[in-house]
Amino acid sequence: MKIHGRHYRTIWLDDDGWGVIVIDQTRLPFHFETVRLATAEAAAHAIRHMTVRGAPLIGATAAYGVALALRVDASDAALEQALALLGATRPTAVNLHWALARMRERLIGLPEAERVGAAYAEAGAICDEDVALCRAIGEHGLGVIREIAEKKPAGEPVNILTHCNAGWLATVDWGTALAPIYLAHDAGIPVHVWVDETRPRNQGAALSAYELGSHGVPHAVIVDNAGGHLMQHGQVDMVIVGTDRTTATGDVANKIGTYLKALAAKDNGVPFYVALPSPTIDWRLADGLKEIPIEERAGREVTHLFGQGEDGSTGFFQVAAPGSPACNPAFDVTPARLVTGLITERGIAPASAEGLARLFPEMTSGVAA
Numbered sequence: 439m440k441i442h443g444r445h446y447r448t449i450w451l452d453d454d455g456w457g458v459i460v461i462d463q464t465r466l467p468f469h470f471e472t473v474r475l476a477t478a479e480a481a482a483h484a485i486r487h488m489t490v491r492g493a494p495l496i497g498a499t500a501a502y503g504v505a506l507a508l509r510v511d512a513s514d515a516a517l518e519q520a521l522a523l524l525g526a527t528r529p530t531a532v533n534l535h536w537a538l539a540r541m542r543e544r545l546i547g548l549p550e551a552e553r554v555g556a557a558y559a560e561a562g563a564i565c566d567e568d569v570a571l572c573r574a575i576g577e578h579g580l581g582v583i584r585e586i587a588e589k590k591p592a593g594e595p596v597n598i599l600t601h602c603n604a605g606w607l608a609t610v611d612w613g614t615a616l617a618p619i620y621l622a623h624d625a626g627i628p629v630h631v632w633v634d635e636t637r638p639r640n641q642g643a644a645l646s647a648y649e650l651g652s653h654g655v656p657h658a659v660i661v662d663n664a665g666g667h668l669m670q671h672g673q674v675d676m677v678i679v680g681t682d683r684t685t686a687t688g689d690v691a692n693k694i695g696t697y698l699k700a701l702a703a704k705d706n707g708v709p710f711y712v713a714l715p716s717p718t719i720d721w722r723l724a725d726g727l728k729e730i731p732i733e734e735r736a737g738r739e740v741t742h743l744f745g746q747g748e749d750g751s752t753g754f755f756q757v758a759a760p761g762s763p764a765c766n767p768a769f770d771v772t773p774a775r776l777v778t779g780l781i782t783e784r785g786i787a788p789a790s791a792e793g794l795a796r797l798f799p800e801m802t803s804g805v806a807a
């Protein structure tokens with residue numbers, strides 16, 4: 439998407455054709471900075487420390503991390519070592535493991551001399567495909583927004599609540615949950631977005647607000663606990679979020695706090711949509727609550743906030759009582775029964791094994807319903 443009028447993806451090759459450039463999302467929204475990744479270890483660090491984050495972008499970065507590793511050593515041992523290093527970075531986003539499995543399948547049977555070129559080509563294909571998948575999600579989600587807009591008084595905006603950042607910064611481009619919003623805005627449909635700040639890392643306040651503001655989409659940042667109140671007072675027409683891993687039966691793992699939004703939406707009759715490209719579906723799983731690994735991150739992410747002071751300096755500020763321990767589960771699981779629909783690149787599916795099987799018949803033979 440565009441930043442100050444210039445188009446960016448979130449990840450691209452350096453001019454030398456082998457270094458990998460990413461936007462440093464830990465510095466946004468106050469500083470737009472890029473980082474050049476030159477090794478698999480640097481790619482792993484970028485994922486672990488959330489320089490890059492968001493399920494599709496994590497997968498794309500890991501794919502290039504494999505290519506960077508093979509530049510140094512294209513042996514089977516080096517390939518397996520890189521896959522293990524990158525696969526251990528973050529447990530919840532299935533796109534990471536999907537991308538690494540795809541890279542292994544593409545490379546393991548090749549002669550070593552062909553592996554580096556093939557690895558860069560496959561990582562590039564993963565990126566290009568993600569752009570197309572997210573654009574298609576945008577088109578299908580646009581239909582949902584348009585349908586709601588047609589039932590509202592002319593000129594009144596569709597009020598959409600979103601949690602965390604599932605915009606173009608979480609993918610290679612376009613985003614998942616925000617893609618329909620961008621297309622609706624560009625189509626002249628009035629929208630207004632309630633942006634959950636999304637503690638503790640504030641991906642909403644720092645990243646979604648930054649994206650939406652850059653694109654001129656009306657929005658307001660709200661505290662995570664305000665969403666239910668807004669829904670009770672008829673100020674939310676729909677909720678749309680992303681996901682890091684969705685089971686074959688429609689259970690949705692997403693940023694911590696998503697489950698509570700889904701409960702409030704159910705209680706207030708507000709449609710709750712999840713936008714996802716199919717690499718985010720884990721076809722092996724049937725029970726998200728029992729089977730999806732939930733990342734536990736450092737307590738310091740809860741006790742300290744990154745921000746900008748009145749003097750314009752940026753840094754970390756302690757917000758919790760010194761010495762108090764903190765617990766920091768990074769995701770939760772929303773059961774399929776709370777999900778109105780899954781907006782995929784192939785269309786909108788009910789959150790169920792049957793719904794997904796109809797859209798992806800080639801993926802669901804033999805999955806537990």
Ligand SMILES: CSC[C@H]1O[C@H](OP(=O)(O)O)[C@H](O)[C@@H]1O
Pocket residue numbers: 491492493494601602603604605608609613614615641679680681682692693694768
């Ligand atoms: C399109 S995936 C976006 C998804 O990823 C975020 O998690 P994190 O920022 O920790 O990588 C969050 O769950 C978003 O919904």
